[in-house]
Amino acid sequence: MKIRIGTRKSELARIQAELVGVALASLSKGYKLEYHLQQSEGDKDRNTPLWKLPDKGVFTRDLSELLLKGEIDLAVHSWKDLPLLEGQDTAVIGTLPRADMRDLLLIRKDCWPKILSSSSIRILSSSPRRMFNIKDFLLWALPAEIKTVDFASVRGNIQTRLRKLFESDSDGIVVAKAGIDRLLGAEDPEYEKVRQEVQSAISACYWTVVPLSVNPGAPAQGALAIEALKTRADLVEIVSHINCKETFSCVQHEREVLRCYGGGCHQKIGMSVLERPFGRLSILRGETNEGLRLEELKLESKKPKAPKCVQGSYWPSDDEEGSFFEAVPLESLSQPNEDAALWVSKSSALPTHWRISFDTICWTAGLDTWKKLSKRGIWVHGSSESLGEKEPRLLEQLVSPHKSWVKLSHKNAPTSDGMLLCPTYELSPKSEMPKLQGKTHFYWRSSSAFSEALKHYPQIASAWHACGPGNTYEGIKKLLGNDERLSIYLSYEAWQRDIMECSP
Incomplete structure (x- = not known):
């Protein structure tokens, strides 16, 4: 069976389409794969700032039309580029495991003395989301006293944007880390030149991976969309065998949230969903067109929740109280x-x-x-x-x-x-231990503290306990022998709110 895969002409788009091709080939069904390259409307206009472009499908519509004409069988997109509303005749029928959904900040090494002396920084970005969320981050994240943050528009593929960084008077740039990772990880000799170009640019910069909690990605960032005609049941069946259900579910959640706020790359809104062994983490941050500030960090935990506690029966009573x-x-x-x-x-x-x-x-x-x-x-x-x-x-x-x-x-x-x-x-x-008598609910920042408390107050083993994910959770679970009364929270504040609000 021949499968014609359509994608944009850039190196990154071709690499992404080939990732889908490799996944299909791994099914060992003898599929004959052909790649069809198409320049999108967004590729043709490289000067208009991204937020001024039409909001629906400027990077994807041309490929979707090739599907409708029967000239290709599958279209591979960066899923974040697709309109939030599904087309009448086509659908995303699968995706691959997601790449990193975070952004990467690059700061030119030769500009660092200027940044230090001026207490200001100029960053290339055309994304309203990045400009809104990263501005405050830059004020504390860098080892410099930054008082002024400016942004300048930039367009083009990753290599073009990196070249523009060094040709301009800007100090840094923000790019999707998934794109950088895919370009650097492409092993085909065809991409050697672009690999070297990207690596050379990164070597001339200081870099940092921007945390999702301060700058969640664009919905679907890092994920690929495999689009086909809704009538192609044969392709739906084939792609189901390479589809990553976890990525698909998380992206659907992200896109649905953005849709509720009007959606699109013109929005100053980031939304990222992470599936972890302890639960689903959702991060929402930005501002709507009406000026409503959005900031939510939510965990749908798979772990048990404690019943509501009586005032004064939890420890610590504030974020600073007590230490062992x-x-x-x-x-x-x-x-x-x-x-x-x-x-x-x-x-x-x-x-x-x-x-x-x-x-x-x-x-x-x-x-x-x-x-x-x-x-x-x-x-x-x-x-x-x-x-x-x-x-x-x-x-x-x-x-x-x-x-x-x-x-x-x-x-x-x-x-x-x-x-x-x-x-x-x-x-x-310490010679004097915190007083834990009569407490029924505890939040721990380390398993060492819990172990020490257990020595002095063995009765707390039957109380309700909570902590963050990671080694603290594993250590407390081991000491308790189970996790029936052990919950995971993302912060002390989230735990405190929950135990005062949840029902028995």
Whole structure:
């Protein structure tokens, strides 16, 4: 059977179509694959800012029309480019596992002295979503005192936009990380030139992966859409065998939310949905055309929820109350090899006398740690966003796979995913423990604290407990012997709201 696959002419579009082709070939059904290249309306106009273009299908309509004419069998799109309303005669019938949905910020190394001296930064982007969400992020995320953030419009494929960055007076650019990853990961010799061009541009920049919690992606960012005629039941059956149901479901959720607000790339709205073993995480952030601010971080947890508690029966009663340990810095510390990548559990875990270059990969456990490190003049490349050290970093194309990862934490901290522990402090129990008598609901920031509390108050084993995902959850579950009374929350504040509102 011959399957004609249509896509846009850019290298990235061809790579994406070939990914679908490889998936179809893996079914070992002997399909003969043909690729048809088409220039889209959006490709022809490279000057108009993205938000001024017509909102429906400027990058996809031409391919959909080829489907209707019977000139191709499948069209492969970047799903975020498709109109939110499905066509009358065509439909997205499948997708592949999603690439990274985050954005990548690149700052020219040669512009850094100017940024420091002027306390201002100019970023290339034509996305209203990025301009709205990233502006505040830049004020705290970089190791510089940024007072002014300006944006300038840029159009073209990734290579063109990177060239424009170095031909302009702008300091940086924001691009979809999925596109960068796919270009750098393309192994066919045909793409060697573009790989080298992209790699050269990145090497001339400092980079950071923008957290989803401050800048969720465009709905469907990082996902491919495989479109076909609704009447082609044979293709629906074939594509069902390569379809990633998890990605499909998450993208449908994202697009439905954006549709509720009027939808389209003209909106200043980001929406990302992540499926994790502990539940579905939804991140919504931006502003509607009517000026309504949107900011929601929601977890549909698969874990049990505690019944409503009585006022005063939960601990800690506020985010700062109580601690079981003093953190005692270890002496005679040796700084890890400069080639090692650092995963920093909290800001104080990175000794102040260590000299960390901007090229040393520095990844933080959460955003509070990021903010504190950037104030110390340290370049942070990204964060696990309080989802645990097992949260995928997805840096295979930006960081050598042979690079060792070192976790900076306390002496007895657990590690995972082959990470090496570099203890920089030890936990010394305080002489006076927090008072936990009569408490029925607890939120823990570490399994070490729970273990220490259990020694002094063994009765709390039958109470209701909560924590964030990751090693803390795994450690508490192990100590309890089960997770029947152990919940996962994204923050102390979310837990506090829930236990005061949910019904028994």
